[in-house]
Amino acid sequence: MKKIQENIGMVMIFTLVTAVQEKLNEIVDQIKWRKEEEKLLKEKEAEEVEKAIFHGTPLSIENFLSWKAKFDAELAEIRRKRQKEEEQAGKVKLTGKQLFETDHNLDTSDIQFLEEGNNVEVDESLFQDMDDLELDDDDDPDYNPDLGSEED
Structure with a gap:
């Protein structure tokens, strides 16, 4: 209204439109600022809740x-x-x-069971031909070449 009274009798359309645009821009900026503030506040509250969850009970x-x-x-x-x-x-x-x-x-x-004498019989002949098995001494963690073999 102030602009209208200042520009009475002049070509005012441009001036009025410019004034309305500036006012709308201010309103939009205020709305954006409020939304940003609300968003930051919500994020801060969420962060506080998250901290409380991780804090737990002593x-x-x-x-x-x-x-x-x-x-x-x-x-x-x-x-x-x-x-x-x-x-x-x-x-x-x-x-x-x-x-x-x-x-x-x-x-x-x-x-x-042990007192009754139920001893298990072992067929020692099964262990006679151990040389035919091709066992590598390198695979045996207990093998010590410095001690020699038991067959010697």
């Missing part, structure tokens, strides 16, 4: 023991569910530890 003995108790309870629940499912399926498969805990005969079974 470790202390109390925190660890609390977590450990929850973890052990969850693990025991999972094991109970799995065992219950296996029992329902009819195929209970015990671990080695569970076998030894339930059947105490397993503790002494190896000793009884």
